[in-house]
Amino acid sequence: MTVSYREEGVAEAASSAAGRLVADGVPARLAAGDPTLWGADAEAVAAVRLGWLTLPRTSRELLPELGKLAERARAEGLTNVVLAGMGGSSLAPEVICATADVPLTVLDTTDPGQVRRALEEPLDTTILVVASKSGSTVETDSHLRVYEELFREAGIDPAGRIVVVTDPGSPLERTAVDAGYPVVLAAPDVGGRYSALSAFGLVPSALAGADVKRLLDDAEEVLPLLSLDTGNPGLDLGAALGGAALAGRDKLILDDRLSSISGLPEWIEQLVAESTGKDGVGILPVVGAEPNGARDELVVGIDSDDGDVRVEGPLGAQFLIWEYATAVAGLLLEIDPFDQPNVAESKASTAALLDMEALPLGEPVLVDGPVEVYGSTSAKDLPGVLSELLHAVPDDGYLAVMAYLDRLSAFDVFVPDGADFEQMTDAWMAADPATLRALLALRTDRPVTFGWGPRFLHSTGQYHKGGPQNGVFLLITGAVADDVPVPGRPYTLGELQLAQALGDLGALLQRGRPTVRLHLTDRAAGVAYLLEAAQEA
């Protein structure tokens, strides 16, 4: 595992930051699990959040149990592994399984269309992992309810098909024990986004067929380095992230194009954004962006020759090093890297909205083709709305696109027979809402981020509300053709998704940030129209 600096300014900022950390005895204190490092206000939380530092060793206890679970699933032909979990409870297994090239369906959405895709997979081979540290996350609770009913309706005993991962004493543990579901208890002294090497990362990955022991071996190899003052890759990366951010380079571009690890930037995005984005400061990861030489950008190359900083190593070690670096960057930024004070705001307003008789949708200020525009704008058409938003981004700010849509819908697009891979990719990109990020990025020199709702609420959502108040926000929602009821709840997934969008919108508007919501009255046509408008903006 190596971390190296490839740019002079970053090397200087990092070595001055590392010098301060070493003078304070940080590596030794962190290795010893000292909870006083982040100050008095953070001490109580840190005291119960440093377990990730020893997971490469302590998680080994889980291996026999995981082996049995995986063996049983294989023996029963349960090869369709579905994981219901948000944020820290699904982002790591997604990377682990994609990198190991084993199939895992991740449900971290309330989009009815996307959930239906999972529900249409053959039920007779399905095993569902329900993962939630708190045991009270509304999306995960909804997925559990939907699957329980589906299994029962098919005459399948859910107890043979559902595995629960949660903290000891959570409401989900109680539900699971009552229902007879196998429960794997997670280490309670590890926060959600630091839980990659805990039961949250390992259970679904082992069931899907990934080599989780190897992951722990790779992480354990770097463990002894983490107490060192020099040659400590966690300290070197943390000093670079924090030192650069203090010097104004607080937008983090992650270049993983040459890495054999698949999708690590999305996991890093949650870890860094949710850990550092608070008290008006923070580091904003910009996933999928090309470096453009902006003065506030720091480029980290993962297994790549490019970038201001280069981080090389296997996945297990990457998880541990990035967690350590984030905790250290938090120290330098003088924030508590283990809490997420603003995530609860959107949750509370969503809950309040769901209690209302009808969702307060308001009236569109403009309708352009299949796209309704809500919010304040003086533009006359959709390209005008987008261009107004781009112009509203401050010199040190960013534009965040948040799409409460089906992440897989682009694959529904018609691809003519005989199309080659390039033609297929072009067709998918032209139907993918995520293409909007790259199109808008061409029209501004400021960073443009893209998040799928509600997934991003458990990640960059904290940064949007708690970080520097220089964001401009574009929310996208869409009409629901075939909704999914949530058994035992008065709402459908579609209603929940819309309430989540409106709840977060309210939290952003309260801060006076420029925010517009686009509603696609026809999703496929709306996406195509929007992408065209972005090219004219």
Ligand SMILES: O=P(O)(O)OC[C@H]1O[C@H](O)[C@H](O)[C@@H](O)[C@@H]1O
């Ligand atoms: O694992 P859970 O308790 O269901 O939490 C899932 C996610 O929810 C919250 O939004 C937290 O901010 C995330 O850090 C966490 O990963």
